[in-house]
Amino acid sequence: MTPLHVDNLGKHYGDTPVFANVHFTVAPGEFVAIVGDSGVGKSTLLNCLAGLDTWDSGGITHGSTDLGQLDDTQRALWRRAHVGFVFQAFHVLPHLDVAQNVALPLMLLGQNDATRVQRMLDAVGLTDLGARLPQQLSGGQLQRVAIARALVHRPALLLADEPTGNLDPTTAARVMDLLLAQTREHGASLVLVTHSDAAAARADRVLRLTAGGIAG
Numbered sequence: 001m002t003p004l005h006v007d008n009l010g011k012h013y014g015d016t017p018v019f020a021n022v023h024f025t026v027a028p029g030e031f032v033a034i035v036g037d038s039g040v041g042k043s044t045l046l047n048c049l050a051g052l053d054t055w056d057s058g059g060i061t062h063g064s065t066d067l068g069q070l071d072d073t074q075r076a077l078w079r080r081a082h083v084g085f086v087f088q089a090f091h092v093l094p095h096l097d098v099a100q101n102v103a104l105p106l107m108l109l110g111q112n113d114a115t116r117v118q119r120m121l122d123a124v125g126l127t128d129l130g131a132r133l134p135q136q137l138s139g140g141q142l143q144r145v146a147i148a149r150a151l152v153h154r155p156a157l158l159l160a161d162e163p164t165g166n167l168d169p170t171t172a173a174r175v176m177d178l179l180l181a182q183t184r185e186h187g188a189s190l191v192l193v194t195h196s197d198a199a200a201a202r203a204d205r206v207l208r209l210t211a212g213g214i215a216g
């Protein structure tokens with residue numbers, strides 16, 4: 001599998017710096033938690049790691065892929081093949097049912113596999129809800145759809161923004177088990193932004209993002 005290297009990354013909006021000197025590596029099979037105050041730039045950093053946002057200095061490499069060297073199309077294809085992303089605000093597609101939302105990464109890769117989709121729904125406790133539309137789900141159920149969708153294509157790089165924020169402790173622990181299974185058993189690199197002490201306690205390393213950079 002593939003290590004992730006973040007090398008002195010910096011970003012600002014106009015004159016306002018968001019973060020600077022962000023420097024860390026995530027090995028295959030490793031789980032790194034990122035914590036920090038609200039507004040410090042955690043979601044922005046995760047979007048940069050996914051190639052969904054741009055930065056102003058430094059660089060990001062995933063194995064031999066230098067994200068800064070890819071054009072938009074190349075970055076979209078890289079993301080499709082290698083990244084599973086759980087967004088802070090779910091980003092579930094409202095006009096697709098639950099099973100179709102989970103199947104989306106496989107469809108984009110031309111690997112539709114209904115059995116794997118159903119197994120993912122089972123794994124997140126949504127066995128019988130595949131035909132429901134997102135508007136018919138609770139917040140915690142929506143979050144689990146987002147988790148299943150991020151894992152279904154077994155990505156090498158797993159990026160999760162507060163993935164247990166809407167879940168009760170038992171369901172949260174189960175979701176963490178799933179993210180960690182992909183990390184430990186398949187050698188993915190997991191970067192997880194969280195305010196949850198329970199989630200951070202399971203990380204190999206906890207990095208704190210501040211305006212000045214990142215501290216381990």
Ligand SMILES: Nc1ncnc2c1ncn2[C@@H]1O[C@H](COP(=O)(O)OP(=O)(O)OP(=O)(O)O)[C@@H](O)[C@H]1O
Binds near residue numbers: 018036041
């Ligand atoms: N398009 C934008 N233009 C200007 N500033 C922005 C823009 N998007 C985000 N910001 C600012 O960048 C900073 C980082 O935002 P970000 O969403 O990454 O924070 P966060 O650490 O994820 O916070 P939270 O814990 O509340 O989710 C915030 O201060 C935000 O106001």
Ligand SMILES: [Mg+2]
Binds near residue numbers: 088
């Ligand atoms: Mg955020």
